[in-house]
Amino acid sequence: MRVIVYLPFVVSALLAIAGPRLARRMPPRTGTRLLLTAALGCAVTVLLTLGLLAWTLIARLPLVAAVGAWSGDHLHHHDPVPAPAAKAACVTLAALACALAFATARRLRALHHVRREARRLGDGHLVVMDEPGIEAFAVPTRDEQGGRIVVSTGMLRTLTDDERRVLLAHETAHLSHRHHRHRTLATLIAAANPILVTLPAAVHHLTERWADEDAAATTDDRRLAARALARAALAAHEDKRRTSPGDAVLCFGEAGVGDRVRALLADTPRRRPAIAALLLALLTAALLSTAEAGHDSAQQLDQARDQYHARPIGVSAATLHEARHLAAVVEHHLHH
Structure with a gap:
């Protein structure tokens, strides 16, 4: 060779x-x-x-x-x-096989957990939790609805009516485009090829931007989408009671909010x-x-x-x- x-x-x-x-x-x-x-x-x-x-x-x-x-x-x-290179390849293949199996099992376990919790929340597409904390996320499921959108009363009180439309459009985009699959694929690719260690974070950010753009298109107001995102992120940052619901759900107001707000205030991205x-x-x-x-x-x-x-x-x-x-x-x- x-x-x-x-x-x-x-x-x-x-x-x-x-x-x-x-x-x-x-x-x-x-x-x-x-x-x-x-x-x-x-x-x-x-x-x-x-x-x-x-x-x-x-x-x-x-x-x-x-x-x-x-x-x-x-x-x-x-x-x-060289023989050392061939031996290193054998060891690396075995290690990557174990890493890929572990990442797959961990991701499946996380998805199973959030889907089980989603079934406990009820059958509706939108679930409102009577909680003062600032929470808003989408939980992917296998039913016809594609998932649940979970929002706390604390988040709803933080946003105006128009900003709530942005939030719901954002989370609906996550579910309709199955963004959890994109993130799962990125995680497995990085496990199979650790050189691509930056991939999961990049795909996480891109899928958030994807949902942002869908929300801006739905409301036909990019500044409104940017304001809703910034307000939700600021409230979540100040909420000391807030805990992360896990990496298998799709949250609003997280992951590079500053860059996302600047992108929404700019023009629509060009090809x-x-x-x-x-x-x-x-x-x-x-x-x-x-x-x-x-x-x-x-x-x-x-x-x-x-x-x-x-x-x-x-x-x-x-x-x-x-x-x-x-x-x-x-x-x-x-x-x-």
Whole structure:
């Protein structure tokens, strides 16, 4: 394999640094989707690259070489991937598998918890809690309504009638666009590719901006939407009784309120084809490098098969022979 095999790691780093900034300059709906698409492609290519690097070590094992009918010695002498890099890839793949499983379980548990709490609140789409605290959030569910909008009486007293319309439009946008799925995907991508550590926060901010823009369009008043957001955020900040309902719900008046208010006071975001093309170019580079690495790996295996000296014994016997050889090599290393 050539040095190009490591390109997905470079692309992931570039996307983690520049991706969120580029996405914020686009309409939030487009920015969210493009950023997630590019990040998902980077995560897949990084995992495939690690698999290819690990395979260069696994393919050299006598047992694997015997079953695959290729020369392990040829791969050992002609593969440019250093053994430490291949071993590190094996360990990294195992660690990422555990991290992804843990992140999936944690997210599913959080969603299950909030949905169970939503069922206790009642069957209505809008639930008003008789609480003085400043609370407003959306809880995604699997029913026809798509979720519950939960608002406290303290929040309703804080806002005017028009500002309440903004709040309800904002939370409705979260539910109708299933923003919890975008955030879940971002969390899982970051678990599978830790280089993209900035992705979950970026997607969280973009989905909030997406809901802000929907609320501004619904009320046809961007300044009203900005005022409602600022008033709710200020009241929530001053409310000492307020506690976070968890990362599986979609809250109003949180996550980068200052930037969101400034965006609402500005003009509607314009489409930026150049940024979209740049994000897609990064994704294409990662995909092409992985495809080229896979092609190189296939060529090496073909050459190793050509060097393989067929034995007049079956695969099972050859495997037994290689197993005995491997045991002898291990015993030799243990004694020395």
